Amino acid sequence: MIPRPDPTLETLVLNMGPQHPSTHGVLRVVLKLDGEYVLEAHPVIGYGHRMHEKMGEVRNVSGFYANVGRMDYAGALSFGHGHVLAVERMLGIEVPPRAEYIRVITTELNRIASHLLWFGAFLLDLGAFTPILYSFDDREYILDLLEHVTGARLTFSYFRVGGVNRDLDERFIQGTRVFIRRMRSRFEAYHKLVTGNVIFRKRVEGVGIISPDMIRKYGATGPVARGSGIPYDIRRVEPYSVYSELDFDIPTFPEGDCFARYRVRLAEMEQSLRIVEQALDRLPDGSVMAEKVPRKLKLGPGEVYQAVEAARGELGYYLAGDGTDVPYRLKIRPPSYSNLSLLNELASGVLLADLVAIMGSLDLVIPEIDR
Amino acid sequence: MIRYFREIFEGLWSLLVGLKVTGRFALAPTVTTHYPFDELEVTPNYRGHIDLVVNPKTGKDKCIVCMMCQRACPSGCITVKGEKPEGAKKKVLTEYRLDFTKCSLCGNCVEACPTSAIEFSHEYNLAGTSRHDFHYDLVERFRDRCRALGVEPKIADLTPVAPKPPES
Numbered sequence: 223m224i225p226r227p228d229p230t231l232e233t234l235v236l237n238m239g240p241q242h243p244s245t246h247g248v249l250r251v252v253l254k255l256d257g258e259y260v261l262e263a264h265p266v267i268g269y270g271h272r273m274h275e276k277m278g279e280v281r282n283v284s285g286f287y288a289n290v291g292r293m294d295y296a297g298a299l300s301f302g303h304g305h306v307l308a309v310e311r312m313l314g315i316e317v318p319p320r321a322e323y324i325r326v327i328t329t330e331l332n333r334i335a336s337h338l339l340w341f342g343a344f345l346l347d348l349g350a351f352t353p354i355l356y357s358f359d360d361r362e363y364i365l366d367l368l369e370h371v372t373g374a375r376l377t378f379s380y381f382r383v384g385g386v387n388r389d390l391d392e393r394f395i396q397g398t399r400v401f402i403r404r405m406r407s408r409f410e411a412y413h414k415l416v417t418g419n420v421i422f423r424k425r426v427e428g429v430g431i432i433s434p435d436m437i438r439k440y441g442a443t444g445p446v447a448r449g450s451g452i453p454y455d456i457r458r459v460e461p462y463s464v465y466s467e468l469d470f471d472i473p474t475f476p477e478g479d480c481f482a483r484y485r486v487r488l489a490e491m492e493q494s495l496r497i498v499e500q501a502l503d504r505l506p507d508g509s510v511m512a513e514k515v516p517r518k519l520k521l522g523p524g525e526v527y528q529a530v531e532a533a534r535g536e537l538g539y540y541l542a543g544d545g546t547d548v549p550y551r552l553k554i555r556p557p558s559y560s561n562l563s564l565l566n567e568l569a570s571g572v573l574l575a576d577l578v579a580i581m582g583s584l585d586l587v588i589p590e591i592d593r
Numbered sequence: 594m595i596r597y598f599r600e601i602f603e604g605l606w607s608l609l610v611g612l613k614v615t616g617r618f619a620l621a622p623t624v625t626t627h628y629p630f631d632e633l634e635v636t637p638n639y640r641g642h643i644d645l646v647v648n649p650k651t652g653k654d655k656c657i658v659c660m661m662c663q664r665a666c667p668s669g670c671i672t673v674k675g676e677k678p679e680g681a682k683k684k685v686l687t688e689y690r691l692d693f694t695k696c697s698l699c700g701n702c703v704e705a706c707p708t709s710a711i712e713f714s715h716e717y718n719l720a721g722t723s724r725h726d727f728h729y730d731l732v733e734r735f736r737d738r739c740r741a742l743g744v745e746p747k748i749a750d751l752t753p754v755a756p757k758p759p760e761s
Contacts, residue, residue: 288699293610352615359624366636373640373713387700388638415614478709576620 228510233261240269244347244578247588251565251581252572260577264319265562270592278552282307283383286552290412291377293556294590297336297533299329299368301590302381307462308539309383312521321385321510322464323500327501328368328380330494331398334405335364336533337487337494344484345416348425353416360408363401373562383519385511393540395502402495409492417488426480428567430580433478440564444535444557445490446584451476456531463530467504469521470497480583487585525551534558534585556581558591640700641669641714642693645735645748651761654735655710658684662702662711670695671702686732687749693719693727 226235239250247543248269254262274293278286291298292307302326310317338361343352365375371394372380380386418423447454455472457465473489475482522543529538535557542551561584569577626633643652643662658675674688703711721727732749739746 279668284665284699284701288667288697288702292697331636362624370636370638373700374698375637377698379697382704387704411618414742415611416609419611420607423607443620 238577239266244581245588246343246586248590249562249586249591251577253569253577256575258573258575260569260574262570263566263577265565267562267588267591272593274593275552275554278554279549282547283521283549285377288377289468291379292589293554293593294532294534294558294587295376296337296339296587297332298327298376299332299380300530300537301531302378303329303463304528304530304532304537304539306381306383307530308526308541309519309521310467311515311528312524312526312541312543313383313519315384315512315515316534316542317512318509319464319506320389320508321512323501323505324390324510325381325388326463326468327390327498327505328371328378328386330497330501331368332378333533334491334494335361337369337491338364339486340442340533341412344582344585345422346421347578350416350419350422353412356408356411356415360405362510363404364378367394367397369400370397375454382511384515385509385513387511389510391538395505398498398502402499405491409488412488417485423481425579426484426583428497429480429576430572430583431478432564432568436567440567441560442535442564444531444533444585445483445486446535446561448472448474448550448585449486450478451466454536456529456536460529462528464501465497466579468497468500470500480579483583483585515537519546520547521549529555532557534587534590535561550569554593556593558584558586558588559591562586603662617743635717637714637715637739639713639715639717641696641716642696642698642715642719642729643691643702643711643731644738645689645731646697646712647735647738647742647744649744652742652747653740654686654748655708655713656686656712657708658687659707665701666696667699667701668695668697685694685749689731689735691729691731693729694724 226536227335234255236253236255238248238253239245240248245251250266250269251262252259252266272292274289277289286305287302290301294301325477338357342357342579345353368378369375371388371390372378373388380388390455432442432446432450434450434452437450437452443454451474453472456462458472472534473486473493475485521541523545525540525542527538531537536555537557538555540551540553540555541549563579565584568580572580602755631634645656658673660673661670663673670692672688672690673686675684675686677684700713703713719727734747735748
């Protein structure tokens with residue numbers, strides 16, 4: 223229930239958004255305030271609804287390639303990965319190992335880019351302007367690398383059913399190795415500049431504590447769950463692609479506050495660098511596209527659910543086919559939707575300024591919630 | 594009491610550490626490009642809007658008017674028309690229009706083309722005052738690009754093919 227203004231009570235109903243800089247998009251949160259304290263916070267979503275699921279049900283599979291990247295603009299490749307994996311699982315298509323390694327390399331680079339964007343935007347919400355300039359400098363390197371291999375900087379549409387649409391070249395591989403070295407040296411500066419900063423610590427430590435119980439209740443995933451001490455990562459609990467062959471850790475922090483979620487994401491970037499480095503070393507030769515992909519992808523009859531770990535948590539594609547090349551139903555389970563749903567319980571009793579920190583630490587991408 | 598002062602000292606010290614980082618970055622060389630005056634090189638793999646492939650020697654196109662690109666486009670932004678000139682065996686492209694306002698650059702058309710007759714352009718400085726500025730006539734663009742390369746464009750050439758003399 224959205225609260226209505228009540229003149230008899232000493233509470234204030236305030237609209238935060240849809241155009242508010244710290245909601246990162248068209249999210250409206252209706253707040254019920256008692257002075258500076260938030261009593262209730264009701265997210266109102268749907269301002270950016272573009273019927274992506276319906277579009278998936280009227281187009282064939284290849285027509286949906288362009289849509290997946292437009293739901294989560296910060297980590298578009300994970301969304302493409304889930305989509306093609308779901309279709310491949312339904313049709314039983316074997317993907318060449320080189321293509322799977324390329325998918326993992328590019329997706330992990332995209333995850334770092336997504337976390338860097340979050341890093342800058344989160345600190346911008348908290349009033350620190352400088353870190354976004356440094357994180358965007360690093361992100362620009364990744365976008366240049368990904369632009370070179372995919373041809374686009376944000377909405378890649380790079381993965382195809384059966385493989386990827388362009389092979390990696392030497393320039394990308396060398397550029398990525400240089401980037402890994404560079405990025406490792408940058409973390410030290412980030413920790414000195416931000417992690418140790420007393421103003422930042424005072425604003426995030428002990429703020430917005432999410433208990434593991436609440437995580438399970440709302441189905442929150444990704445860095446939000448791992449910041450509450452739940453080591454839930456699809457790459458580990460339900461390995462897909464070639465993640466089972468790679469060595470990486472799932473960073474978890476038990477505190478459950480905004481600072482724990484911050485540390486999870488910074489640690490995840492380092493783990494992603496490890497994954498990229500290993501995948502580049504083990505990159506097999508061969509083709510990047512499966513040979514026996516039918517021109518017309520006839521789905522089903524049957525249904526399939528495929529989950530992948532996107533930058534914000536578990537991303538699921540539920541695909542039901544009725545024997546034609548157009549899916550009967552395409553349901554997308556975006557991670558931010560569940561992560562946002564715990565906002566009301568989390569926000570009651572906190573200061574308004576802390577709500578901005580909490581929403582920033584959840585790393586919401588609104589088009590993915592509205593889709 | 595000691596803890597109180599230690600916290601103040603450590604807090605101030607953390608700010609100084611941060612200032613040292615920003616100070617070092619302030620003296621580092623600039624990483625940005627001053628855009629209208631300097632431009633970055635675009636990677637050859639960049640996917641802009643589509644263009645017809647020009648044969649730089651003959652000034653011909655490679656399109657066989659099979660309509661695969663038009664069918665592959667999920668947004669329906671491609672319109673291809675072709676005619677068969679008198680006496681010829683194959684269809685000739687007469688019209689290729691791209692409604693770039695609807696295109697989402699997925700690349701399905703380029704992948705579907707059996708003769709590799711379309712390619713991605715590298716244009717990214719696109720701005721217009723009307724949506725009609727983005728309804729491209731690719732045949733017209735083809736002619737302009739041919740002339741820029743210094744070859745006579747031979748596209749949409751509907752001159753009747755002379756019938757072969759009967760074999761005696």
